[in-house]
Amino acid sequence: MQPDQPAITADPVRPDERISRFVLDRGHFTTERVKFRAFLPPHNNTPDGLVLSVGRTRDLNEAEVWAWGDEHVANLGGRTVFARGDFTLELIQEVAANGVILGIVPDEPPPRHANITGWPPFARKEVRASLAQQLAAKAQLVRR
């Protein structure tokens, strides 16, 4: 069922708006936190380089957040959303490694979809891992 969501245009991400990374792997979270591997970008190599897919879930209630994750994340690969890590652009910008600071760029459709960009290229695996570890440390676990 399509949740009744307020329209959101692809405006720039506000520093304090809620951003959610949905977790599809049971091994990527514990009872207390999301583990860093949930924040590693896959080898997707888009025109923007490596990106990490997230949802802009501000103004959605809990049911609507999970519904968004089910429709736009889990269903794409026939998987299940088990949990999510919530953070803000402000927190993301506190993360740095080797001079790299990440950003968030709207990437619609689907509505509310965005990408965390600025990741180092393939050859700098250790830097990506460090950024992911720092992101995980800042994210707030929400279990379904």
Added chain:
Amino acid sequence: MNVAIMPARPIALFVPRFDEAVSQTAVELRAEISEALTPDRTSDAERSDAFIEQLIQAAAEAASRGVYATPEALDRAHALVSALASDLPVPEIVVDDDGEVGLDWDEGRRRVLTVSVGEGSTLTFASLIGTEPLHGRVSFTGAVPETLAFLLRRLYAAGSAGDHR
């Protein structure tokens, strides 16, 4: 004529079937003998077996999603873990999308070390211990690189703070 055959040297016989002693001393002696005769399954061997099993599972899981770790990477990962101090926990194992073997010691929100092992001698690592992120590359040619040994000691230092799992 009677014949008696005597061994050149005294021998010890342990025949539990005929052991009917019930004293405390007998009980204790029986336990000690039993322990002495039990195959020496060292903790190192058990640890190695557990790691190999996890390595196989990780490789199989990766293969199910079309990612294949090379035998060299698997072998080097095993060599690295085998070279570690036996009192360290066996890491979690993941085969990355690039076919390298990831070894994670993930003990808390700010107590994590990951090492990535490929075909060559260079290992990449990243850690977050407390408020200090570190990352880099080290060479592995058989002995545990000093940097990794240092980070593992910090990670598992007695009384380390960190959230539980």
